[in-house]
Amino acid sequence: MLPDLNRLRVFYHVYSLQSINMAAKNLHLTQPGVSQHIKKLEFEIKTPLFIRRHKKIIPTWAADKLFAMVKPFMETLGSEIKNISKPMDHPYGLLRIGAPLEFGKTYFPAICQAFRKKYNQVTFKIRLEEPDQLLDMLNKGILDFVVIDYFSAKDQFFGRPEQYKIDSLAEETFILASSKEYFENMMGKNISFETLMSMDFITDEHEPFILKHWFWHYFKKSISKFNIIMAIESHQALLNCVRLGMGLAITADHLIWNEIETGKIVPIFPTKEKVLNKISLVQLRDKKATLTEETFQTFFKKQIKAKENLK
Numbered sequence: 001m002l003p004d005l006n007r008l009r010v011f012y013h014v015y016s017l018q019s020i021n022m023a024a025k026n027l028h029l030t031q032p033g034v035s036q037h038i039k040k041l042e043f044e045i046k047t048p049l050f051i052r053r054h055k056k057i058i059p060t061w062a063a064d065k066l067f068a069m070v071k072p073f074m075e076t077l078g079s080e081i082k083n084i085s086k087p088m089d090h091p092y093g094l095l096r097i098g099a100p101l102e103f104g105k106t107y108f109p110a111i112c113q114a115f116r117k118k119y120n121q122v123t124f125k126i127r128l129e130e131p132d133q134l135l136d137m138l139n140k141g142i143l144d145f146v147v148i149d150y151f152s153a154k155d156q157f158f159g160r161p162e163q164y165k166i167d168s169l170a171e172e173t174f175i176l177a178s179s180k181e182y183f184e185n186m187m188g189k190n191i192s193f194e195t196l197m198s199m200d201f202i203t204d205e206h207e208p209f210i211l212k213h214w215f216w217h218y219f220k221k222s223i224s225k226f227n228i229i230m231a232i233e234s235h236q237a238l239l240n241c242v243r244l245g246m247g248l249a250i251t252a253d254h255l256i257w258n259e260i261e262t263g264k265i266v267p268i269f270p271t272k273e274k275v276l277n278k279i280s281l282v283q284l285r286d287k288k289a290t291l292t293e294e295t296f297q298t299f300f301k302k303q304i305k306a307k308e309n310l311k
Contacts, residue, residue, distance in 0.1 A: 003044045010037040011049065012074045015059060015067045072142045091292040092121035098134035098146035099126065102235045102255065103279065111303045115296060122292060138284065144293055145283035147300075167281045167297075169304045172252040174275040175267035176214055182245040183266040191268050193219050200229045200247030204238045210250045218270040252277065279304075 013023040014034065024034045042049050049063040059067070076094070099108060104126060112124050127137065131148040138146050147169065176196075178187065187195055196215075203211060208226060215223050229247055232238055239256060242249050242265065259265040281297060283289065289297070 003041055007037045007041040007044070008070050009074070010034055011041055011063075011066065012070050014038060014050070014057070015063060018057065018059075020057060072140070089291075090121075091119040091295045093290075093292055094123050094125060095292060095296055096125045096142065096144045097127070098137060098143045098148075099128055100131065100134075100147070100149055101128045102252070103147065103149065104128040106255065107304065107307070111300060114303065115299050118299075119292075119295070122296070135282070138282065145281060145289075145297070147279065147281050149277050149279050163285055164282050165285045167301070168278060169281055169301060170279045171276045172254055172279060174210060174214060174250055174277050175253050175269070176248055177239075177242050177251050177256065178248050178266045178268060179243055179245040180264055180266055182242075182247070183268075186245075191270055193221070193270075196248070196268075196270075197223070197226075199227070201226045202230045202232065202238050202241045202247050202249040203228055204232055204235050204249075206231070214250055214275055217273075217275050 010023065010027060010029075013026055014020055017023050017026070020034050020038070021031055023029075024031045027034065029037075038049060045062070045066070047062045048060055049066065050057040050059055076096075097108075105128065108124075108126055112126075116122060127134065127143060129137070134143065134146040134148055137143045149172070183189060187199065201208070201211065203226075205211075208228065211226060212223055215221060230241060232241070235251070235255075238249050239251060241247065242251075243259075248268070253260060253267060256265050260267055281301070283293075
C-alpha cells in the first residue's frame with residue numbers, strides 16, 4: 001500500500017527546508033501537526049526518517065532515499081499544475097533535458113534561447129552529466145529525454161538498446177590535439193606510434209578511455225599506461241593546457257574549429273580513417289512524447305543540422 005500522499009508532501013517540505021518549524025509555516029500548519037504527519041509516515045514505511053537533536057533534525061539514509069523518489073514528482077507537479085487548464089495546441093511548460101557537459105554548454109544556451117523566442121511559455125531544466133548518469137535519470141523519469149554521445153549503441157546502452165528510441169543527430173570527429181609549437185618543437189612533426197607514446201598527455205577522464213580508443217583505432221594496440229601529466233575534470237581547462245603547449249589531448253574538432261583552421265592547433269591523424277563519435281537524441285521507447293517535447297526535438301534537430309552544415 002502506498003503511503004498517504006499528503007504525508008509525503010509534508011515530508012518533502014520538511015526535508016527540503018531541514019526544519020519542521022519552517023515547513024509548518026510554508027504549509028500553513030501547526031508545528032505539532034507537521035510532526036504528527038512525519039511520525040505517521042515513519043509508522044507507515046516502518047523506518048525512522050529523521051534523527052531529532054536539540055532544535056535540529058538530521059535526515060536518515062531512508063529519508064535521503066525517499067526524498068530522491070518524491071522530489072521529481074513534487075517538482076514536476078508544482079511546475080505543471082498551473083498549466084493544466086491551458087490549451088494543448090501549443091508548446092508550454094517545463095522540459096527536463098540531459099546532455100554531456102561540453103556539448104550542453106556549447107549548444108543548449110543558444111538553441112533554448114531561439115526556441116523561447118517562438119514559444120515563450122516553455123522553460124528548461126538542463127542536466128549536464130556523463131552518459132551513464134543521464135541514461136539512469138532517463139530510466140527513473142527524472143528527465144524527459146537526453147542527448148548523449150557514444151561510440152556504439154552496444155557499448156553505451158548495456159545490451160538493452162531496444163528499450164530506447166535513438167535518433168542520430170550528428171557525428172563529431174575525435175582528434176588528438178596539439179599546439180603548433182608542441183607539434184613542431186617537441187614532436188618534430190613526427191606522428192609515429194613511438195613518438196606519440198613518448199609524449200605528455202592531458203585528460204579529463206578518470207580513466208583515459210577515449211585516449212585508449214583513439215590509439216586502438218589507429219594503431220590496433222592496447223595501451224595500459226600513458227604519460228599523463230594532468231588529469232582535470234573541465235574540458236575547457238584541458239583545451240587551455242593544449243594551447244599552452246603542455247601536451248596532447250583528445251577533443252572534438254568542432255570545439256576548436258577556428259584554431260584548427262588558423263593553424264594554432266594541429267589535429268593528429270595517423271591515417272585517413274577518423275575516429276567518429278555519434279551524438280544522438282535518446283528517449284524511452286514506450287513513453288509517448290508530449291507536443292512540447294516533439295516540437296522542441298524537431299527544432300533542436302534542425303538547429304544542430306544547420307550548425308553541422310556550417311563546418
